[in-house]
Amino acid sequence: MIAEQDIPVYHTLADVFGSAAAALPHAKRWNDLAEQFEIRFGRKPTYIARAPGRVNLIGEHIDYALFGVLPAAIERDILIACGARSTPTISHSQGVPDAPGSVVAENLLPKYTRQIFAPALRDPQPVSDQDAHVESWHLDINVKELRWESYVKAGYYGVLNYHFSGVEESPSPVDLLVTGSVPAGSGLSSSAAMVVASTLAFLAVNGKLADSVGHSTLNKGGLVELSMKNEKRVGVNSGGMDQAASVMSDPSSALYITFFPSLSASVVPVPAHAVFVCANSLVVSDKVLTAKRGYNLRVVETLVGAYILAKSVGIQIGDKDKITYREVVGRFAGETPGEDMGSDALEKAITELEPKLDVLKPENSENGQLGVTMDEMIRMTGLTQEVFHEVYLSWVDIEATYFQLYRRAKHVLTEARRVLQFRRTCLEAAESGASDGKDVALIRKLGSLMNDSQSSCSDLFECSCPELDELTRIAREAGAYGSRLTGAGWGGCTVSLVAEDKVSDFIQKVKASYLPYKNLEGSALNEVIFATKPGSGACVYKLDA
Template structure:
């Protein structure tokens, strides 16, 4: 099953019923899709050829461990990014270049954008310039702009399917709308990049029939391309968000593994389990805060992996950016390209958690920041020269820090990876016991188990990984006091949303209690409240709807 999901083609549908599984299920969405198609005609004077959909996601458990190559457990949500798109046969007067784009957004704060890619001459391209890429688009990573995500998606399509420079991409009209709140931790940015990547693939005829010698991308390949694309806006994403948006199944959560290669398998959730997303209303902006947050954590976990590997006597290449998952494999004698399996992985993780003291500084045991090391100490602990260290760990990313919390970051990664495996196993065990006679008692036990894992995850995110914030801490505490079995931040953190496990019959009461107890919610009613706190079911992954013109 794992291989089957990643090898599947991106679905290209012709009706909304195909997208949502039935005519009845599609009816609540029809007005929004119809309005988008009608607005496209008003703005561009012709009908849209495709509408592309990419959902946001909620990560049930497994935060900040995907880029260490450990498995995670997200699910696609019903909220999404939609892009209506079509080719433009006669480019605007000021956009004569091949592949020019007119991008508009239904949200009034996002202004109309016009841009075109530049095809470089082969002699202009060297290893030092964009790794030999023929096409270039200006993306301002210093200032977060909505069209940067559109450009990021386009970049990958250009350099994957038009790299020889012989064929020219189509000029494109785009109209974007989204129901995933930006900066909420529900992965609006990944959904935007996935949707724009699919839009440019669709308009250029790269999803159906006979395409160029690169062939049609399957779901796994699209995940890899979307990951690379999102890095162009300045975020070193680990792949969970893209995989969840692309490969999710409407009936279950998705266990996504990244080692030895990306794979995914469905994990059925216990009957009666509902996950409620609550927005802290603190905007979590991965790109703008990456130097002190997301990107810094990537570097800290990578350096921790090298130091731990050295202490265990493992063979690491001089310029190898070994991950913590790869260290686990080397320590366990795992053969290259093989996966030891979840049971053995759990045991090895528990063993290695006891060997992390090597990541603490030796000369400041009594200081408040005793687990933080300076840049100079970190370089020395790595066993690398300053120049090699900079090349391997700092030359490709911008970070800001005076001390690096290697021990705490590694402790979070290992313990969180174990919690994911325990969560997965509990869900699978519950599915096999679903026919048991004492259903209510059994459900209560499994909910308590899963809730405790979520609570433990939140504590680790807050204390060891420091990716929570006061508002998220408040929300998760209120959630457990309002009847949730467990609650944790979801997404990169530093703001955004929490996810709470609630019994199906108590969702309405839970949301009302949260409204009354979280101050920013108290004056919200109706749609305004639904925007910030809502229950969600696992949704379908990204797709394309081809419209009859």
């Protein structure tokens, strides 16, 4: 299984990219990063940690409901050059001593200023039998203003608290230099890539990727889980798709990532003549601004809806259990606990459960309002206000007048079914060795599923925006088989399925029709709209001493 594979540590760029020829276009960027590190810190870096962004082909906002998704890593990435610091540095003159684990972090983009910080060792805390983990270290992260170094700190947090007791062993002081080619706020998961790369950098510098005899101490699945926990430090409740895609991707395929009953991933070959084109709407999806009424609100609506649905179909559930839609489907279908019923049975069970979603509508929906008020929602759960607040509101900040339980549930179940259909179509194409004619028919089917996904994201989950709706419409008119938003939404990118021999023509047609692109040429245009192939997952590159 991919989750059980070791995190790769490479010694040449040819290994990173699969061949010397494939590495050649990237060599200058990596060399420039290493040279800049030496200029700024007076020595060569020891490692460069790499984590790619990702494009989600289909399966939006269903990972935290524990349904499978279908992303692929893109070639654009975050790189962090790093090295342990053994002697005092400029940090002294700026008020931060070379305390255990102190960090000097710089970014090649000049708009991001140098940051210096150090973790604080907490006082010893009593541990009860019920405590799974008590944190020894603390770092200040401002969750109300997501600065670039917040993601570096987030990656560091888990390394500190899961790999250092603070008593017998302390982390090394570290210097970091960051660069990235994944556009921030684009829906291509720059934040997860930054957290994964940061986590890898601190693990590598502190010798935590392998034990004293060279055996791996953390596999890919472990890195995904650690990175998921780390990213929650910045205030966004991630379902794990972004981190899994960044860590586990294979350069030849998309990934089918499932989260139930445990994290797993399998390769899904994409039809040979299909190309995916990412297009940035140039609307920045600011997680700080959208979380209350966007991402975090959807998480709560999804969890509450699953609880109500579970009770309505006779599933036994405790008052404080946070059941997910995937678990509801499994129990509804009589799935053996701890096992996966399989794709065909899962699709059948989803189809059978969909008609039962009406229980999530308000008692009186004659005025067309399908949402429910807070009081109605609590009453529908049968919980007391105190228990409801503890389970669903105490850990997250949300804001809404009406909670759209039915719409969110309808999207989640139909989107989960579309993912299964998309995967099956890709596997059938690979197994049949489809000829060009049949290949086109299969690609059209994939495109139709993507279009249906966009409609659902826009109308039911309401995570699109006018610019994304316009850009997907333009893409279809320009010849795309299918086009949909990718990522959390509310801005960011679209992904379009385009015939391999039509990519250049497609990009020019989109440029001519989407107003923000009209004055862009050359590299500026390539920054906002580009074709991508599935890329490789995260790794560490060890430089020669």
